[in-house]
Amino acid sequence: MRRFLLHFDLPQPLWxxxxxxETYCxxxxxxxxxxxxxxxxxxYGETPAYARLHIFGCAALTYVDKVERRKLDAKAKEAIFVGYSREKRGYRFLDSMTTTATTAFYEEARSSPEFR
Known part of the structure; x- marks a missing residue:
């Protein structure tokens, strides 16, 4: 756990x-x-979906819903992957601008190499 935070230079409240x-992995x-x-x-009686595994602390883009943006605003914002949702099938991201953790349910199959 400590190695996750230190390696990606993330704040201690994310422990x-x-x-x-770490437990999920x-x-x-x-x-x-x-x-x-x-x-x-x-x-669960089924094989885990290994394609869902991501690197803790990696850069990500999260979708900004239409009601939360204006016409010329970006459709995605930068975030940091911090885990897997416990409530629903989704991922947890730390918004780098507001420093709040949110859950996202959309995953783009084609991802940019610099965000892997």
């Missing part, structure tokens, strides 16, 4: 997000204690 992301890989079973698969 909860870092810990939850540990639960989707085979566990030697349970005979190489995947804890996520044991609990």
């Amino acid at each position: 909860v997000e870092a810990r939850m992301t 540990v639960n989707v890989v085979p566990n030697t204690v349970r005979g190489m079973e995947i804890p996520y698969s044991v609990w």
Whole structure:
């Protein structure tokens, strides 16, 4: 958890997000204690979606809804990936301008190389 925050130079109040992301990642890989079973698969009865895994602290673009922007405003804003949503299938992002964490549910299949 500490390595997440230090490596990406993120503020310490994000330790909860870092810990939850670390726990999620540990639960989707085979566990030697349970005979190489995947804890996520044991609990939910299905294989985890590995395509959903992202690097903690990586740059991202989040969609700005039409009601929150004017005609000439950007349709996306820069954010930092800080984890996975607990309530719904989605991701948690830290808005770099307002320093608030939000959940986004849209993922663009074609992503720009500089934002991976």
